[in-house]
Amino acid sequence: MTAMTPTLAFWTDDEPLECVSFLPETPDVVTFTFQAPSGALFRFKPGQFITLELSVPGGPLHRTYTISSSPSRPTSLTITVKAQDGSIGTRWMLDNLRPGVRLRATGPGGTFSHVNYPSDKYLFISAGSGITPMMSMTTYMYDAGRDPDVVFINCARRPSEIIFRQRLEHMASRITGIELAWVVGQTDRYQPWTGYRGRFNQLLLGLAAPDYLEREVFCCGPESFMTSVREALAGLGFDMDRYHQESFHAPVGDTGAVPDDVTLDQEIKAQIAFTASGLTVECAETETLLAAARSAGIVIPSGCTFGVCGTCKIKKTAGQVHMVHNGGITDDDIADGYILACCSNPIGKVAVEV
Template sequence: MPKPRLNWAVEPWSDDEPLECVMVVPETRDTATFIFRAPSGAWFDYQPGQFITLDLPVDPAKGPAGNVQRTYTISSSPSRPLSISVTVKAQANSIGTRWMLDHLKPGMRIKAFGPAGIFSFHRHPARKYLFISAGSGITPMMSMTTWSWDQAQDTDIVFVHAARTPSDIIFRERLEQFAARVPGLQLRFTVEKPEPFKTWHGYQGRLSQIMLGLMAPDYLDREVFCCGPEPFMQAVREMLVSLGYDMERYHQESFGTPVASEAEAPVIEDIAPDGESRAQVVFAASGVTAACAETDTVLAVARRAGLNIPSGCTFGLCGTCKIRKTAGEVHMVHNGGISDEDIAEGWILACCSNPLGRVVVEV
């Protein structure tokens, strides 16, 4: 059998050349990995975690005018430079991704641009990392983890991933194979619900402060990379802020809007309680109004005012201190003790709710 030829004399791939799809690998029920090579044999040079933009002929009958451009994080690693992969997940009302899943086959060639992006641990060297992802936000984490594996680096990575069910965890088997062979990779999966008649030994439920502390007790010492839907990333940021994490060491990438340069990086304007800002809690049923700081919890303000709100755990888990808010806004970071439906109806947990300005509660 002839040995495969590696044409290292060829220059690195540039977007003047199309990509040829050479393989389509099903990952989950609505996710697939598309593997591309350069027809010339060119190799791919990029940083793990970066993205590429594909020019997709969603309506070939209309010619180039029918194309759409979609950006996808590269799920492969530059340590394996002869091909490049993107892993796509079907979303509601998606156009480009839906076309890829339905029509893109081996042998087809498409135009591509890039790679680009600033979301890579190459830009932020650290001794220990914490990767946090949800859904298809796992793709840049997979690229960075594969790089570490291939380089045989003595990297300490805690890899946290959230999914709907165990079968929705993209790359699960591959990651477990990595983790089974190196002590420095620790996998922590959490799912919304397990599957019927199948044993699940991982975490279950929404990612919370308590869960994060169990998954990575030394999270304060780790460089954090986060990717997923914006509500998920916002929840992660709020958890880390409330736990005292240094947010200068936090890095994120939305799989909906990847960032190509530092200048394009959006300013994160999360609302956070300020110890210097004054607030006020009105306990309507008791006829008591109490001044406080934004960093005080409603439960602490009530106790200082001599009012009794039943409570248990005091960190947003048990739900004992649930009360209704009728006016104003609070900043609440809980640990699963209240449902999204209750929050929508105005309920809060007094133990982990900080008043932002004037707040009225039924106490």
């Protein structure tokens, strides 16, 4: 008899994720590991993100997190989160998310991945929890068994706050081609430090990666940090078509202004038919579909709320909307009739499958 080859099942967001472990990394930073209750494997591109639905007091909250594990290790999926001042969702996770808890999740999504931009040489620049997509991509390269060519620059306030430091140093010690450069603002007491000190700048870039002009650059971190990286590279004549960044914050200088070709009017009313809910609501053109849905008591999962994460993608079946997004939806999705509810304004009569 011919042996049957088992069919591999891959996780989809129809199934919840179950937390199976959590690991404190640095102060207020924890890595949570998830598995699919069915045993399904995970398939995604290194550097992509997922959106979790968190049951915080006051109702479900959707938050988007980069996957810190690699698809080369598909039996589990990890996210590494840092609780910022005033954070609600991440703080809830640190206090309440424990093994056995199941969460609804959507994704994966995003195009911030080195596999989308093939190159012989890469430069990863990150700060704080922005290291997570770089960890996923570096692990993916390490697991391939070939020697990559990656310069990995990470900036932190102090050495004790460098996330994944030991894991990255272990990988760098096992193969050639992973060069690490740690940059800290200050040292830890009674802990000698021989790495770089100060802020990211052009001089530091030249010291850590002398051949930066030959590399594909990926950057992730606070918006002000990424601005300084962009300005440093542009000032040195870097080809900015080879620069890629990931951000879940509103773009710097974004005023929310509508392009000149469309003028939305607060006084003009639009009509939205939420066909799956059986509701039709009236709102101003200046109100987004997401805001109109919330006012009507209709839940559309959302994350960033300004068109980056893609969590609020819905199918438009009729009518016209004005959508100004920041990369959270592909041209193919738009051609298939999908829109992002958080950054789409209805014009006239519109129908959506919600």
